[in-house]
Amino acid sequence: MSDSTTTPGGPAKTPYREITPAAIIFGVLIGVVMNAAITYSGLKIGFTIGGSAIAAVLGWGVLRGILRKGTIVENNIAQTVASSVNTSNSGVIFTLPVLFLLGIQLDLVWAIAATTAGAILGVAFIIPTRKQMIEFERLRFPTGTAVAAVLRSPGAGVQKARILLAGIAASMIVFFFTQSDILGLSTYADLGVTGLSKDTLNIGALLSSLGLPWPRTFDLSIAIAPFAFGAGFITGRPGLVVLAGGLLAYFIVAPVAYELSWLPNGTEPEMAANIARGMMSRPLGIGLLMGGALIGLLHALPAISSAMSAMRKPTAGGVERDELPLKVLGIAVILAFLLLFAAAKSTIAGGSIGQAVLIAAVGTAWMWFAGIVIAQCAGMTDWSPISGMALLTVMICLLMTDNQVVPAVLIGAAVCVAITECADMMQDLKTGHLVGGSPRKQQTLELFAAILGPAVCILVVILLAARNTQEFGVPFGPGTDSPAPQAEALKGVIDGIRGGDAPIPLFAMGGVMGALLSLSGLAGLGVLVGLAMYLPLMYLLPYGIGCLIQMRLSKKRGAAWAENMGVPFAAGLIVGEGLLGILFAGIQVLGG
């Protein structure tokens, strides 16, 4: 931590700056600000923005530009801390506001306790899989790769730095007009092109307006999302399965379901894709994810076991131990489990100690499995199906608590925070691997920084709820400035489950399909197809186009060219949209 040390018998050695007070303080401050801003905008628009890329760019400016001290690995620590503090917001805002929507008082203490336990468990559980996912499977983690491109830009040569900047600029220009109404400016919608809204282009509607035939049940909309294109490019050929899965859901299942009257009476053809996705493709996709991930996990067990053995062994040869020791992780897991148990025990009406232990134990085990699923998804595609996991978790907890919403949602929130931390941790560790950071140092800081995140966003949620109640008469939902669309959707699911309408058979069928696909020998096939059926096609299309262009360029100019020239541009696309996204979130916060 000090700037210089004296080596006995030798000249003064300047340590290579990695963990420094500047990096930690900067990371915490930026993380808290991003967390608050993204919590606010997430409750407004329904989705959240990752913070790693923003933290990396800002860290570069502050640590290197202003303080004139930052190194690449120090900046990596700063972005690790910042994203760790920030990332829990999606886990919280997809779940806890549902209590407000159901008219239930949120218990601040137990909400913070449960989600903090989730944050600790998420980090502790995912650490033993780092070696498998990052070093053996070499999953791409597009955001992690993009952040590494930002951190490495000063040494990557002028050409690569220019390409990265060009990507950032292109992304910001394209993305700006999807959100410019926040500034009172025109958006793409104002161009008056048929099918073009402010952030999507409905190609089917456009073709129809040009007199070309297009079936009304085929929803071919593409989101104006440079980040998705960039993530697809970085993923390359393996990501193409995602596009294929999306086409299956939208161009086979939906039209057939409409034509064979499997959808509710009165469904308009234009709505068929969305309704079929909600009723069929999404639950089936979640099942596929689960089945595929289970097989992937069984397949990876030897490698995980080898990694855990390595964590027990003493170090040798002066090389630092890669991971935090199992003993430390074990203590973290026990403490977090106790916290979760206390939260469960205090919120189950008339619950016994045994029931609380069971719920906490199932919740903890589920965090481990779901965390691996999410980390795999993020590694392969950059997407994390957090709301799908929230749905499954709450469903399981409702079944275990005899339909008691409060403990089910609290455990659901803990699981969601845990899995967001898992995905973030792995993205950060991927960045660390690419820049030569110490995984152990990243893990240590992430473990502590993650604890801060849930409290920050829960406080923002409570403040917003209080303000909305005062101004609009209700805390969240339709009729307020914070409709909380994800929580609203979860409320619908909870209502459905309590009414006995959970799509359990579809989950099971998807599970069988996912397991079979993952047994095919193509790594993660079940997970990828499941994710594709779960996600809206409008984001899969730019992603798939990114994959196709990467494949084309690799074939034409060689894989090394695509890696050296294409990846920095794609990284710029991810970073540019992230930067502008946080800027608009900040404007929304300041503008109320």
Added chain:
Amino acid sequence: MKNKIPDLLLVVATATAALSASSSRRPWRELHFKAGEDYQEFLAFDLSLGNQQKASEGARLNAELTTQLDALGFNTVRVRNPAVPVVIVPIDKAAGEVLAEAVPLPGQTETLPKGRLVDSALDLRATEAGVTLTTDDRGKLSQAATLPKRMRSSAFLDADNLAELSSAGVTEVPVKRAAAFRWEDWSGRWAFLISALVMTCAVAWKRKLSVVETAAASSGTSLETLRGRLVDLSQRVSGLSDRAAGMSAEELHTEIDALLQGPAYDFVEGRALLQRAAGMSVFALVMDPFSRGERQLSRAWSASVDQHEEEARESITKAAPLIREASEAFPS
């Protein structure tokens, strides 16, 4: 072409499995009926009965209708699933149910504060109550409004909600009934099972082909080439480690960059062959030290960019034995 058949089978079977699974969620089921029998089931669609007569969607399948349909040659009909999505139950039997629609609480009102956004649902509710809402240009209430209070649709009837309904004098409530999944009602079950069976066969076929391809690749030069890349990397890293003492940060950076983008990148690109040919355990034995060494090289790269030659040299020194360990673990 023959090698593509299992892929094709897998794609087709996945699509048919997804379709047949999706069919389990349709809101109707086929019912075999007997003429003249009376059923507590309701038509899922309009049915033409000839002579410009029709039985409307929602009509109960009573004795008269089954007789008519039988006379027309039908013996099956599509009925709603669930038959009755909403039932009225007495309040004392409603515990654990979910409200199918909003229930007015007689004699109680609620006040919506000034500033509340007025959406179409709220507008409709006010119109039904005969209340006129005044809004500003942003669509928000320009003054507080009082509406009759009601319990929202989809509310779960726990003890608190039931007590609130009882105290308002509500005696019965409409509650939801979900469709139960029944194996015999799922007409796509055989299609799903056959699709799953085809998927299993395709997977087995693919795995068999993969073993054959791997054996061919392992016996050829590919594995040797991969080993060659690793040995080359090991020798070059060791050489750099020996020469590093007299090199500047720029020189170190250039050399490390060439190593990472050259043999290290090439080895990583070809690693799947090692996994298939030697199995996961040997793969882990090679990749573990290789990845640690590669990370040390990346650290040296970063340190050289940061003009920290000492850290760069130290990291190269740590990388050399790790890459050597990986090349020694590579199966001969």
